[in-house]
Amino acid sequence: MTQKDSFFGARRLALVMLMGFASLLLLPLASAANPKIGFVSTERILRDSNPAKAAQKKLEAEFAKREKEVQDLATKLRGMSEKLERDAPVMAEADRAKRQREVADMERDIQRRQREFREDLNQRRNEELATVVERANRAIRQIAEAEKYDVILQEAVYASPAIDITDKVIKSLNAQSGSK
Secondary structure: OOHHHHHHHHHHHHHHHHHHHHHHHHHHHHHOOOOOEEEOOHHHHHHHOHHHHHHHHHHHHHHHHHHHHHHHHHHHHHHHHHHHHHHHHHOOHHHHHHHHHHHHHHHHHHHHHHHHHHHHHHHHHHHHHHHHHHHHHHHHHHHHHHOOOOEEEOOOOOOOOOOEOHHHHHHHHHHHHHHO
C-alpha cells in the first residue's frame, strides 16, 4: 500500500464518517418532517378586532374633553395674536410689551398642555393595547393547542396566506368580547 492509497483511504473513511454524522444530525428533522406553522398579523388584530376597536373608542372618550380644551386655547391664542397684530401700531409701548408677554405665556402653556396630553394619551394607549395583545396571545395559544401548531409567528417579512390564522384569532377575540 502506497502513501497515495492510504491518503485516499483515509479520505474515504473521513467522508463516510462525515456522512454518518450528518445523518445523525438530520435524524430529528426527519421525525418532524412536516411541522405545522402558523402566522398572525398583530397589526391587523390591533386594527380589526372588537377589543382593539373598543379600546380606541374608550381612549377617544377619555381624552376628548382635554383635546377640546387644548384646541379651544389654541383658538383663543390665534385670536389674541391677530388682535395684537392689528392693534400694535396704535398701542403704547408698555401695553404692546405686556400683550406680547401674555401671548408668549399662553403659547408656552398650550405647548406644555399639548405635550402632557400626548404623553398621557400615549401611556394610556400603550396600557390598552397591552391588554388587547395579552388577550390575543391567549387566543393564539388556545388555537395553537387546539389545532396542534408547532410554531406561530407574529412578525415575518412574508407569510403565505395558507398559514395565516389572523382571521381565526380575530374571530376568537370578537367572540370573547361579545360574551363579556
